[in-house]
Amino acid sequence: MPDLHGRVALVTGGTRGIGLATVRALAEAGATVVLTGRDEAVAKEVAAASGAIAGLALDVTDAKAVSTLVRAVAKEHGGLDIVVANAGVMEDAVIGMIREELVDTTLSTNVAGTLHTVQAAARAMLRKRSGAIVVLASIVGEYGSAGQTVYAASKAAVANIARSAAKELGRSGIRVNAVAPGVIRTDLTAGVEEGPVVEKTPLGRLGTPEDVAHAIRFLVSDEAAFITGQVLGIDGGLVL
């Protein structure tokens, strides 16, 4: 396990699923972790139980709120070394049944929310000219998925936020990568029929939030010091 002692980390959407597993994984490695969630009471409760030092309310669609929170965390803890832009939504809809509201919600949360987080993180990290950012893309964003056109579009955008930000920020010592989970056993995938997916997956199972969290922990650590702009599939080989 990489050593993250002395690092300050922020995980958005850290109250459940992959976000929560990431909070635990970073804290386990010694990082000082702040998590955010939409509901303040839940965020505080989860923080207390997961090894995070604080749980804060944050709506990532609100650029000003993201900027203020990131600045406050960096100020309180003497900097910000790691940011995991995990907050996101997923709702399925076949092409003929995509409501405008679904488009707005998905793009404002997954795309604009990630962008706001990366922007604020970069600003905080540029002071020390170092830092590592991981954003949450998806296998669906890389390869598409029937019934998930809006979600897939949003996650393709997220992957390209990572690639573009990596190019822009690399010279300043800030690395930006994405993970692209396959089918991971979380609340978001509760409706997925497991059998056919397992059948197609060379590693013969669904992923767990910990599978993704461990990859994120690697990417934000010094063990990944020469890795930036990558979209790392965590899918058990499902795309092969």
Place this chain on the structure above:
Amino acid sequence: MPDIAPKLREVFVEALDLPGGVDVENLKYRDLEAWDSVGHMALVAAIEDEFDVEFDTDQVIDMSSFKVALDMVTELKNA
């Protein structure tokens, strides 16, 4: 707030790692290699920290010179 200008000058020198002899008070965005888009973000963060102010995105984009930055900080501190 008479001490804003000299303090802001110090922030510019430190954040952009400016060499001695640079006419900071008349500096404009992209006058020097150090004040490129990435340097700009570091500069904005440094000003925010030093003066305990927060710029919105429009202000970040509009901060095109030392003088504009000075006006912005002065306005925010007097608000």
